[in-house]
Amino acid sequence: MKPNAAATAAALHYTIVPKDLAGHIFEVTLQIAAPAADGQVVSLPAWIPGSYLVRDFARHIVQIRASSGGKKLALKKLDKHSWQAAPCRAELTLTYQVYAWDLSVRAAHLDASHAFFNGSSVFLRAHGQEDQAHVLEILRPANVAGKSWRVATSLPELKAKRYGFGSYVAADYDELIDHPVECGDFLLATFEAHGVPHDFVINGKVPNLDIDRIVADLKPICEAQIALFEPRTKTAPMQRYVFMTMVVGDGYGGLEHRASTALICNRNDLPLTHQSEMSDGYRSFLGLCSHEYFHTWNVKRIKPAVFVDYDLRLENYTSLLWVFEGFTSYYDDLMLVRSGVIDEAAYFKLLAKTINTVTRGSGRFKQTVAESSFDAWTKYYRQDENSPNAIVSYYTKGSLVALALDLLLRTESAGKKSLDDVMRALWQKYGRDFYTRSTARQGLGEHEIAALIQGATGVDVARFLAKYVYGTADVPLAQLYAGFGMALDGAQASKASLGVKASRDAGDCKLAYVYEGRAAHLAGLSAQDVLIAINGLRVTAADVADGLHSAVGRYRIGETVELHAFRRDELLVVRAKLQADDMPALSFTVLEQAALLRPSWKKTTRR
Known part of the structure; x- marks a missing residue:
């Protein structure tokens, strides 16, 4: 929802322009109409939500100066990412240059081909004024190539036209930095998922790209996820969504935002107009899109309690990333098969690969998945050559925990309940009104998940969590799958x-x-x-x-x-x-059609 006219008039105003494309420099101007009387403090975040590593984005600020009433104003640096301007009575203006040469989804990147930025990398926070409206003016670069550039962002337009340069608006600072921006001569395709427009934006050269196939595949995936959380109304939590993808020769990753995602992928992973088969790379890309889209609910609105109000200056610790990343990693591929984009054989091949990856490393016997979540800042995001021997991934083992929980809940409830019911309970309690409620926002407490699961399904999972989440035992998938017409087989190593x-x-x-x-x-x-x-x-x-x-x-x-x-x-x-050979080679044998793949316990006939 856009701020009203009065709020916009009193807003903080940012202007960003790609100033030096060859030098990779953005110039940003921040105008603060009513600076703090004792000297306005500003700072840049040290990390970006969704990527749990302190990155100290302020180190990329090349120059910064302050002025008021046309006169230079003293600016004192307080620490590695904070400054304080001298007291002034008139409007405070801060002008600074940001070096942008990080070709990833986490920060900012600028050259002659495009401009991309996350707000956490380029927009200073005005302390004490975070809840005001924030207006952003995005200016076109002053070069010939820039004349054909467009703007892709889910940030609401103020005076700008859709895909155009001009002014955009956010209700507060948190919203300002939660809508990344892509500028360039990009390809664009649009589809609707349950009435909500979705843009697929791609920057980078891909000869003979089949963009129509991509959106045709994304549409049912998005609709399946919307229907999972709101099965009756099919209501999405955003008015518009943007997939923005940077194509490179070698790269893979994504970062979630409240109404968009930033993606980076390998050129060879994308489908071509003259190819009908689905490659492993394209299947992985669709899984990435599905993963980041699922975060629209699980992380961006359903949050750990410690993430409700991020402290972007330092680490925010939680032992629950196995729920937020692990559950999302379980549902990303599951949504591909539920939506009909891949078949069951392909799904079980992906699942077997995950199981084999987890059981390869001995670190899973030394670190619990809850500890892995808590240690993300120091271990998972700072991996070294000994990591397979020392840690376990809250993504991959977390996804197996989610799978095992789903099987357990379906078994114990005689098919009446599943992990879907848990996700809907989380959504209804924490997520549905997260950005709209007038009361204080809530998040999942560190030790509330067992009670929430039991409340949603009637199944007591405390012993399960103690053994497989807070302990290091391997989840008993073969045992749990036995009642689902499936066998999990392991080949004897011969090499x-x-x-x-x-x-x-x-x-x-x-x-x-x-x-x-x-x-x-x-x-x-x-x-x-x-x-x-x-x-x-x-x-x-x-x-x-x-x-x-x-x-x-x-x-x-x-x-x-x-x-x-x-x-x-x-x-x-x-x-x-x-x-x-110690590389596990587990695979699935489907004895009969697996009920797990369907939203309901009952078998359905494949169309």
């Missing part, structure tokens, strides 16, 4: 393995990960060692490309091989006894 993950480094074979208890580890090799030969045969780039399977596959399980490797500039010669 020899060193127990490493290798990467190519300037033609060398560098050991990225050395899994503990495996052959290389027991022989004394470490991550970052450069493996140069196995039994006197050079390790080649082709060997690295196939994960060393060919090079090691020449030998039998239990056979001892001699390894030559460099650690720094010192040659190591060690002997390793090869073990069976």
Whole structure:
């Protein structure tokens, strides 16, 4: 909802212009009509919601100056991301330049091809005035290419026309920084999902891109998610939604916002007009879109209590990311099959891949998924070569916890309840009125989930959570699936393995990960060692490309091989006894059509 005229007149006014495309510089002007009497304090966030790492965005401010009444005003730096202007009676103007060369979904990026920014990277917060209306003027760059540029954002227009440069408005600072902006000569396609317009925006070169296929696939995915949370009214929580996608040669990621998402993907993952089959890359891209769209409900409106009012200066700790990222990771692929975009065989292939990924790392026996959530700031977002041996992902194991809960709830309630009922209960209690209610906003408490699940389904899951969320046991998927006409099978390993993950480094074979208890580890090799030969045969780039399977596959399980490797500039010669390949190879056998895939317990006939 747009602020009223009176609020807009008293608003904070921002102007942003792509000033130097080759130098990657945005210039931002902030005008504060009524600055604090004792000197206005301003700051830039240290992190962006949805990406749990302190990034210190203020380090990209190149210059900043203050003025009032046309005269320069003193500006004191208080800490790494805060400033205080000298007291003044007239309007305070802050002008600053931001270096934007982060090709990701988290910050800002500017060159001759496009301009992209998250508000948390470029808009100073005026302390004490966060609840006022914030007006943003987006100016066109002063270059020839910029004449064909358009603007893509879910931020409500004030005087700007849709997709045009001009003024936009936010009710408060939180809303201002929750609508990223993409400017450029982008491709645009629009579809409706239950009456709500959705834009799909793509920037980057993709010859023969089948954009019509993308929107045709996204439409049922979005409609399935809207119907999940509001099965009776099919009402979406936003008036308009924007998918904004940056295409690169090698990249993958997304970041959720209240009415949009910023995505980055590999060019080769997108569908082409002359290809009818669905590639693995395109299936993953649709899963990414589904994941970020699900966050419209689960994270942007249903939140942990500590996220209701973010403190963007420092870490905000919660042990519940397994609910917010894990549950979302479960539903992202599930929505692909429920909407009919992929078939059941493809879904179970994706699910088996997740299970195999989780069971590969021994870190799952050392860190609970609740601890993984809490430690996101220091461990998950700061991974190193030992991470597979030390941590578990709240995304992937969290998704398996969600799957197991869904199976358990369906079993214990004789098919009357499921995890869908839990999501709707969370939505009704915390999310539906999050941005509209007049009373104080609420979020899920750190220890409320068990009671909420029992209230929504009648099933007591306290022991389940104690064992699999607050403990390190593997979720018993094979046991839970037994009653659903499905079997989870594991192939016997027949290939020899060193127990490493290798990467190519300037033609060398560098050991990225050395899994503990495996052959290389027991022989004394470490991550970052450069493996140069196995039994006197050079390790080649082709060997690295196939994960060393060919090079090691020449030998039998239990056979001892001699390894030559460099650690720094010192040659190591060690002997390793090869073990069976430790990469899990679980797969599903569907004995009958699985009820889990459907919103209801009853089987349905596939059309």
